[in-house]
Amino acid sequence: MTAKYIRLAFLLFFYSISIRSQDIDFQKLEKEVIKISDQYESDINFKKATTYFLKKKWDSTLIYTQKQLITSKNQTLKNFSHFLRGYCFDKKGIFKEAENEYNQISKHFNHYDLVDTYLGLLALEQSKFKKAISHFEVLLDSTKNELNLNNKSLIIHNLGLCYLHLKKFGKAEIFLKKSTKFQEIQKDTIKLIGCYGDMATLYYEQYKDDLAIPYFEKAYNIAKTTNNFYSRFISSRNMSVVEENRKDFEKALKYRKEAQQWKDSLNDQNRIYEVAQKEKEFAVQQKQKEVDFLQVKNELQETQRNIFLYSAVGLLIVLGGILYFYREKVKNNRIITEQKETLDELNATKDKLFSIVSHDLRSSVNSLKNSNKILVSNLESKNLIALEDLLKKNSTIVNGAYGLLDNLLNWALLQTKQQYFHIEKQRLFIIAEHVSYNYQPLLLEKELSFENTVSKKDVVYADQESLKIVLRNLLDNAIKFSKTKGSIKIYTRNTSEDYCDLVIEDTGLGMSEETRLKLLEDNVLLNKKEHEDVIGTGLGLQLCKSMIKKNNGKFDIESELGKGTKMIVSLPKIPLNG
Template identity: 40%
Template structure:
């Protein structure tokens, strides 16, 4: 039953080769092989804690069977309390100490399992534990305690009809009383032990009981009976000696086998150490090569990244230079004419003041004012464009209503439209909410409304209205001005990437339009421009919905 329980509880470790061999050897009582294979299993790293406990248990048991008590104790003491056979190891440690006449230590070990019940499945007998505790107290000459435990265990053996253990119990009780000179109690137990020994096969038990009876009869002055028992003792003792000789021969052969297996194990261990060293060398070399490869890859990527940064910076620098050249071109081209016109107006104004031509003076002042406003708008666009190109234009998109922004910008241009008798038709839905940057939308609206008024003739019309789809909000500016040529519309539709290099001022797409298109794109929207069917143009600002 003990073997079956060992097999059942350790079944989950059958795939561990060394352990499987160790368990097989243990069950076949091949103690040397058990020790060799458990040692091999323990050398391996990352063993399951329960598997380690089994190895120590098998080793302790094997050492004890080989009478190597110190090694047995060392192995059993390594077993942890959560192990299924933990209390067995305590019982075996008690037997180990008893064999070495370390009686107090034996008592401590036995008392740690005294509370357990007899369990045949687990090879644990309470009666044997009680008997051994009593035997220890007997050797320590604590006779009261010895008597208590020996009588207790004897009753258990009598109840179980355990003949071999009863012989031992009767003999120990007889010795207990004999030590105290209580012959009247001792002799009946000697006689019971002798009678029962006839039914056991152990030569040692037969010899011991015969010797005890010889001593008893000798003390009773029954020398003939004593001599008869002595002869019987000699016969059984010779049998024991013959058996011991055979045992010693077998033990010698086993010791030689152990030495051979130890030698094989050391060779195998040395071989494993060489293999481990080779494996570690390979691992360290691989790690070094991987680090080297990683460092090379990292440096190569850093080089590519640095090259890309340099190229991007070069591209950005070229773009900035192009922007600078374009701005100079705008300033020189677009400012020269109005400045020259303003200079002529000032001369004319001077002449009219001298001539006191007050009727013409008002018209000249208005013309000068219009030229100044145009120059101011152009300078404003140049400033905004420059800030946007250098990423210095504050940009904070957020959800807002379109109505207040449009109304504010239109208010600034109402007087200018009225001066040209232009009719402004406004239809703004105050419920439309979009996601945009307020200041950039104002710049777009100012440029587009200013252009619409500038290129719409006297008594024309400008319509400004809003609308909304599922995804976008629209601000539409429709005028009856000069519109766009087809060439201009084609150029505008091809401006996929808004940069200075896309713009050709000779074809009429200037800075204001470029600025509006750029800011609309930055708002995640777009600028749509079409000619009306009859006259004028329609420009739609598309913005994402809230």
């Protein structure tokens, strides 16, 4: 992979941080919304809209602002309603509608500086940099001077980003330096990381590595002091790229492993947040059920108090109540039955996972334990050659266990139907190049030659993330089962009008015909290993088969014992229903 390609990949990381960090403080917006809401408290729809807006319930805000626009003739409320709608559409990622709402706001709106700000941010988000510049420059030249110093600094920073995207490096440097200097004074750690990153990107884009690298290192060192996993992941990832360009692959591998660690922590944090949100929603639903039940109970009590005066009506209400509760009972029984079936499936999945964990992780941990005993004895005897071999062996065991856990997680998500699939056009060369890039250090360590001859014209329909998981597992297996100084190739074959074959070929250990046929069977996890010196459970391959099937694809293996293996993934060239 060329240095230019690495630089381009690098830019995408820091721009994403910078754009998100340049938003205007929501607290200022909250104060203005509360103020205008209190001023027009008699307008029920607008009051409800502002209440939901402060709770960040964007859909409900959109509903009541629409009602307000239909019924209201007050220009101030119309302007504020359009503004709230624009903000909500922006948060939902519907940029065209957001821009349309902002453009309907009168120039006499008291907070038009915020309108220009968010129009500029929208343009920047959509890479319309010249348009973004026009809005940000208006804000800097504004005679109202309503922007505080912090927000003004963010506008200056965004101007720098726009000029950086437009390759106007002189202007970009002026604005980015101003913004960086301000953040250094304010000591806002997260924003300062973004500023250093963008300064580094500015110089890196111009191949001024001597100026760029110190900023990369500053961003990395500051990120280490924060609890922001995303900043740590990005800064470590960027340092890996820098060291790789310097040809210091040992440091590059160190930073890459560190980046992966923070990426995993970020994923865990997101999952915890999602679980907490679901628990909160469930608690709200339970509370609502209690409220509904009490409401029904009160209605029945009121009916009983008036039964002598309205006996006929009361009888109908009783009959209606009986019918209602009968339906509720039937409905609840159905829900309980469905929940029991789901629970049984989850328990079966759990048992299967525990079985795999107890067998394979125990083997890995036991191997690591025995190896450490030998390591201690060699440490006492200062046998450095043996120590190096043992450390490499331990690293291999740990990497294998980590790969197993990653596969277990993806397999569990797939089995519990939590895996998101979005099938669309994919260029196989780009995906193969991206996945193989992450394995360069392992290929070098094992002295394996690697060749990617996938045609740049080959396009298939598949889900990108699941396809990457499949390629990672197959490439990992190819490296694992290859001998030192062997070779691995990735290429495509077009032997069918409907499918494109992606082939991962190695010159490794190969397998017997019996093993090959077993691997092609559905729901098979191998316990017996073809090669005793190589860790392998078959879980990764089972995961690959499941994901290939979800992508409407086919899977095949060509192999002979001692003569290498070809793993063949056939993916559709046209979209299929399934």
